[in-house]
Structure formats: structure tokens, C-alpha cells
Amino acid sequence: MGDSPTLNKSSLKEIEVMKREELEALGMTKEQIDKVLDMHHAELDPVHKDLETAQADLTAEKTITATQETTIKDLKKDLEEFKDADVSGMKQKIEDLEKDIKTKDATHQQEIADRDFNDLLKESIASANGKNAKAITALLDVDVLKASKNQKEDIAAAIKTLTEAEDSKMLFGEPEPKPAGKVDLIGGVKKTPDEGVSSLMDALKEKYKQ
Numbered sequence: 097m098g099d100s101p102t103l104n105k106s107s108l109k110e111i112e113v114m115k116r117e118e119l120e121a122l123g124m125t126k127e128q129i130d131k132v133l134d135m136h137h138a139e140l141d142p143v144h145k146d147l148e149t150a151q152a153d154l155t156a157e158k159t160i161t162a163t164q165e166t167t168i169k170d171l172k173k174d175l176e177e178f179k180d181a182d183v184s185g186m187k188q189k190i191e192d193l194e195k196d197i198k199t200k201d202a203t204h205q206q207e208i209a210d211r212d213f214n215d216l217l218k219e220s221i222a223s224a225n226g227k228n229a230k231a232i233t234a235l236l237d238v239d240v241l242k243a244s245k246n247q248k249e250d251i252a253a254a255i256k257t258l259t260e261a262e263d264s265k266m267l268f269g270e271p272e273p274k275p276a277g278k279v280d281l282i283g284g285v286k287k288t289p290d291e292g293v294s295s296l297m298d299a300l301k302e303k304y305k306q
Contacts, residue, residue, distance in 0.1 A: 213241070213247060220248070221233070223252075224252075224256070225268050225270055231267055236254050236258075
């Protein structure tokens, strides 16, 4: 099917010139000819605009069709490259990778949870004046406390129970004050130089009072 003839401004000008010449040959005046041509344009111009719109739509459709054809060609090429691929093997690799990612993510989340739990446990033991965190932790049911939805409250309650129990309350309390002065090898406390001077002065005073 051939393309429809295109009416452009040049061809319309040719028609106008041809008709003007024909009208002049009929002996019509310039004013009469202009009036006839105006009537001609009033009929022809809308047709010309519709034709231009149709041609623009056709060009756009041709562009879309060309793009689609290129896409289809590329897809066929990609499919051709993978026609001998081990699809089941690739699927298994993807599943293994997804499983590995989930495992690593779960491990990472567990590490974070363990760290937060241990920090909370240390803080709770310190708040209860625990003397030996390792020994106190060994007396706690750590697995149950980790699984608790209210870890802070449950840890505090478990530690409070230990502070009140006869066989574990000695693990809590204020730290014993360190003895002043120096400790000798047999456990005695040696007086510091200042304490020795003070004692000597007191002895002299007592002596000369007599």
C-alpha cells in the first residue's frame, strides 16, 4: 500500500497560484479572486491540520514500534545466550545465597542481643553491689533471663533473690575498706611515717608531763 499524498504549504501555494490564474482567465477582479480563495482556504485548512496531526501520530507510532522491535530483538538475544544454562543449578545457587544471608543476619542479630544482655547483667550486678560478677552470673539461669521479654526487671528480681539467700548473700555488699598504712609479710599493718612521728611526739609529751 502506497503512502497518501502529503499536502504541505508548498503544494497549497501551487494550487492557489493555479486557481488564481484560472480565475484571472475568467476575467474576475482581484477582489473577487481573493474572496473565492478565502472560501477555498476556509474549507481546505482544517483538512490540512487534520492531515498534519495524523502524520505526527503515525510518526510517533512508528517510533514506538521501532523501539518495541529493538526490545524484542534484545530479549531474544538474551534468551539465546541462556538457552543452554543450567536453570535448576542457578536457582539452587540463588536459594543457597539467600539462606546464607538470612543465617548471617540472624547470627549478627543474636550477637547484638547477647552484647546488650551482658551489658545489662553487668550493670544490674554492679547496682546490687555484687563483689564477684562471674560467680554471681554462674548462679543465675542465664538462658531463661535471655528469653525474657522483660529482661531488666527479671534480672533485677533474680539478683535480689541471690542477695537474700544465705548461701549467696555474701557475694553482695559494700567493698571492705582497705587498711591504712603498709601491710607486712605476716599480715600486720605498719604505720606510715606520719603516724610514726605523731606517736613519738605523743610519747615525749606523756614523758615530760610527769
